[in-house]
Amino acid sequence: MKVRVLVRPKRGILDPQGEAVKRALPALGFGGVETVHIGRLIEMEVESSEEVEGMCRRLLANPSTEEYEWEVVS
Amino acid sequence: MRIGVTVFPGSNCDRDALHAIERAGATPVELWHADPELKGVDAVVVPGGFSYGDYLRPGAIARFSKVMGPLEEFAKGGGPVLGVCNGFQVLLEAHLLPGALLRNTGMRFVSRRVRTRIEKTDTPWTTLFDGGEELTLPVAHNEGNYYADEGTIRTLEEEGQVVLRYLDNPNGSANDIAGICNEARNVVGLMPHPERVSDPALGSEEGLRVFKSVLAAAGARV
Numbered sequence: 001m002k003v004r005v006l007v008r009p010k011r012g013i014l015d016p017q018g019e020a021v022k023r024a025l026p027a028l029g030f031g032g033v034e035t036v037h038i039g040r041l042i043e044m045e046v047e048s049s050e051e052v053e054g055m056c057r058r059l060l061a062n063p064s065t066e067e068y069e070w071e072v073v074s
Numbered sequence: 075m076r077i078g079v080t081v082f083p084g085s086n087c088d089r090d091a092l093h094a095i096e097r098a099g100a101t102p103v104e105l106w107h108a109d110p111e112l113k114g115v116d117a118v119v120v121p122g123g124f125s126y127g128d129y130l131r132p133g134a135i136a137r138f139s140k141v142m143g144p145l146e147e148f149a150k151g152g153g154p155v156l157g158v159c160n161g162f163q164v165l166l167e168a169h170l171l172p173g174a175l176l177r178n179t180g181m182r183f184v185s186r187r188v189r190t191r192i193e194k195t196d197t198p199w200t201t202l203f204d205g206g207e208e209l210t211l212p213v214a215h216n217e218g219n220y221y222a223d224e225g226t227i228r229t230l231e232e233e234g235q236v237v238l239r240y241l242d243n244p245n246g247s248a249n250d251i252a253g254i255c256n257e258a259r260n261v262v263g264l265m266p267h268p269e270r271v272s273d274p275a276l277g278s279e280e281g282l283r284v285f286k287s288v289l290a291a292a293g294a295r296v
Contacts, residue, residue: 013221014246016177059138062131063169065174067223 001045003052005070007061008039039066043073075289078105078115079293080145080161082136087122087158087269094272095119098285110140113274115289116186117154117198120161122214122267132175132217133163142168154198154288155261159215162253162263171256171263172230173222178215179246186215189241190252190266196235198291199262209280211266213244218249218265220254230254236264 004053009015015037022036042060049072061068077100079091092102103115107125112118125136136142142164149155149170157165165171178184187210192203203209222230227248230236237251245265253264268281 004131014176014179014219016179016181016219016246021180059130059134062134062174064223065176 001047001049001072002074003044003046003049003070004073005042005044005052005056005060005068006039007042007056007066007068008037010065010067012063075100075117075292076103076113076115077101077285077288078103078112078118078120080105080107080120082107082123082125082130082139082164084125084127085121085123085160090267090269090272091119091158091275094269094285097279098099098241098282098289100285100289105139107136107139107141110143112141112144112148116292118148118156119269120145120155120157120237121269122159122161125160125164126172128160128217129259130169131163132160132261133165133167136160136164137167143175146170146217148255149209149261152258152260153235154291156199156284157261157263158267158269159213159218159265162265165261170261172226173220173254175215175217175265176219176221176246177217178219178244178283183214183216184218185212186244187212188244190287191241192237193239194237194255194259196234197237197259197262198288199284200237200287201291202287208241209238210271210278211268211281212270213266215245215265218245218247220251220265222248231256235259238264238266241261 268284271278271281
């Protein structure tokens with residue numbers, strides 16, 4: 001099955017990448033951008049989804065700075 | 075005294091660290107990442123570089139390499155461990171030190187010498203310094219912005235675990251933190267590179283005392 005994991009900076013954690021993109025968008029003429037946060041998308045083919053939670057906790061996300069969610073896509 | 079230096083794919087300060095250890099008067103020992111042993115060394119340096127290409131997060135993959143099991147046991151048993159730059163990131167990922175290193179606030183790789191101040195001399199890696207002493211050390215990193223939750227920062231300050239502080243913060247680190255130690259004080263992580271200024275041929279040997287300190291600390295214990 002295919003699993004999709006979304007990892008992103010926790011709320012309140014400084015996100016310099018997001019800040020840089022937020023500043024770049026108006027420079028290209030895109031207005032009204034209030035916040036930008038940049039995370040990471042991880043797609044995996046796995047035999048079962050049983051261990052995905054453990055994978056997120058131990059390796060895919062850093063629990064002190066990032067939060068994650070995952071779903072089975074197919 | 076034998077001091078080990080871990081070597082991961084992508085480490086690039088391992089040779090500098092081995093050289094600095096030799097100049098300090100100890101025997102340098104390479105510790106290959108795939109060998110689950112510390113070869114009986116008395117202290118370990120986890121050097122800088124880009125272990126595993128910094129994939130996922132700096133240090134995240136190296137943290138699970140075979141040499142790390144015995145290294146974690148060694149650290150928990152009170153053995154002196156120093157992580158420099160990427161090595162600091164590895165020790166954070168391994169939870170041997172609290173917090174994390176985020177992307178520099180300026181969104182740039184910073185490579186220059188910075189002024190720092192030694193805050194604590196009661197770790198095995200800083201015994202030969204004077205408290206409050208100023209040092210000019212090179213930094214070279216993209217993720218050097220120290221972060222921890224408020225409670226952890228408070229504990230670090232109250233327990234005297236901030237070992238080195240920037241005088242001109244190059245990366246946005248909380249409380250100008252450039253280096254910390256664990257509660258037991260034997261594990262130290264530094265973002266600046268003392269090994270790169272441990273030979274007059276490199277323009278300075280201000281960093282050499284970090285490696286001499288661990289020898290002095292070991293001598294004091296015997």
